[in-house]
Amino acid sequence: MSGDCIELRRLHRFFGKTKAVDDISFSVPRGHVFGYIGPNGAGKTTSMRILATLDLPSYGDAYIDGFSVVNDPELVRRRLGFMPDAFGTYRDVNCSEYLDFFARANGLVGRQRTQRLAWVLDFTGTRGLADKPIRGLSKGMKQRLCLGRALIHDPAVMILDEPAAGLDPRARIDLRKMIRELADGGKTILISSHILTELAEMCDSVGIIEQGHLLATGSVDGIQRQRAQQRELTIRFLDRIDQAAAQLQTRPGVGKPIMDGHWLRFEFEGEAEEQADLVAWIVGQGFRVTEVVSHKKSLEDVFLQVTEGLVQ
């Protein structure tokens, strides 16, 4: 089978006057990792809970592997592994009991259950912890176990709510590897985060959400190209900085310059070639330039530019 494996169609979810999800549509092709990114209160968890059939939309629908979360929640659940952002309270059971419980809850029996359990313990690197109680586990190990729980019935689609939150860099790299491996094996994965850079490397595409709206969607490179043609240029002049500022403002692509001592800082729309031409032009006008610093907008700058930092 091919085609889109996750699809949101005009999804809405209102809580009284709060529009937690306000007309969101996008789709994720089979085998892709989609990063769902937005600040606190953006509507990520609400939409993921609807995808996981834990809540219903106010309007619109979503499809998992072609099945509607509204009309066919049972069929959706069989195809879906959900990793919530909170672990739940299972302090006194050990890791293999925990996974075994979810294997049984998903209807796995006999040899099939034993084999699947062994595979999950190996894949998530939790075999050594099989007999350890959950209460003693580190955050990183709990996240592995939680991923294992979402994987236990070998779902086609995985919805992971902020799995990288609170992990140290090593655990984050391990998580990234596991997610890539699952996607390469054909699973379709939707993963959320507050932080674009946290997901950029592992995602085939991302959607940026704020106040229930999808503000941008596409590949990370595409969004960055679209939004960040702007560089920030800082030029240090020996003298006549006022005149230089006035002259620069007449040039195409130059934003309003800000003066700081001998430095002039401004946004500039253009690639390296246009930048070199601008510097040559200003020197050609007789201004004495001592230093030029060019700063291309980072992914974080782009994220801050796309979202306005508004929280409901």
Ligand SMILES: Nc1ncnc2c1ncn2[C@@H]1O[C@H](COP(=O)(O)OP(=O)(O)OP(=O)(O)O)[C@@H](O)[C@H]1O
């Ligand atoms: N059950 C509920 N009742 C009332 N309001 C809710 C409910 N669930 C979510 N909200 C509101 O909906 C909005 C979106 O919340 P949601 O948890 O989906 O955001 P989020 O992007 O997951 O944020 P975070 O990153 O902080 O988890 C927020 O304003 C939140 O207060």
